Amino acid sequence: MIIQGTESLTTLLHIISESLLTPVIIILVAFVVIVLLALGSFINEKFTRKVIKSDELQELIRNLSNSGSVEEMKVLVNNSNLFESQKNDLIKIINNYDIKSGARKALASKILEEEETKFIKKTSLTDILIRTGPVLGLLGTLIPLGPGLSSLGTGDINTLAQALIVAFDTTVVGVGVGALAYVISKYRKIWYEDDLATTDTVAEVIIENLNKLNY
Structure with missing residues (x-):
């Protein structure tokens, strides 16, 4: 009775395992498409990013520190080589010159936290692929090996060969997806x-100068 129950459970597990192979392959194909799109976006971002140079940043900080009015600070920020998102965040801080210094600092912290959240969201998809790609590749490796090894016992070499091909293909695809996603996430996070860090530094200079101007 116990043996029959165990056989039933084993058969059920086998059916479940076999039924997972097609979804795993479909998801892996979808992951390949996603990571290739992410790679294209990454390459485009790599060659279109124009980060402000160190000497330009130093000059901007010096000018902001010595500026004598809110409007002058806005002009300096807008005319700088910062990214538009950075300019928008800094202008928000400057526009709140009429609130107390403590509240202004809290607002700046909140703005920077929101910007950090945006960056985390931009890398979240590739972060997921880093882990799930190899895992699905492993599933695609193990699932067909069961029937393949079973066929070996009956001398069916063709079935074993097909199972091994699927196993190797899914492994390569899964690991490849994870590797590409890792590179994309790593560089984007840097x-x-x-x-x-640049936005935070400039924001601190702006807040300090607003305090100095008695706003």
Whole structure:
């Protein structure tokens, strides 16, 4: 009785395992499309990014620190080589010159947190692919090996060969997806962390100068 129950459970597990192969392959194909689109976006971003140079940033900080009015600070920010998103965040801080210094600093922190959240969302998809790609590749490797090894016992070499082909293909695709996603996420995080650090530095200079101007 116990043996029959165990056989039934084993058969059920086998059916479930076999039924997962097609969805795994479909998802892996979808992952390939997604990671290729992400790679295209990454390459485009790589060659279109124009990060503000160190000497330009130093000059901007010096000019902001010595500026004598809110309007002058806005002009300096808008005329700088910062990204548009950075300019928008800094202008928001400047536009709130009429609130207390503590509230202004809290607002700046909130604005920077929102910008960081945007960056996290931009890398979240590739972060997911880093882990799920190889996992699905492993599933695609193990699932067909069961029937393949079973066929080996009956001398059916063709079925085993087909199972091994599927196993190797899914492994390569899964690992490849994970590797590409890792490279994309890694470089983007470096870029975005640098952007946030730049925005944070300029924001601190702006807040300090607003305090100095008694706003």
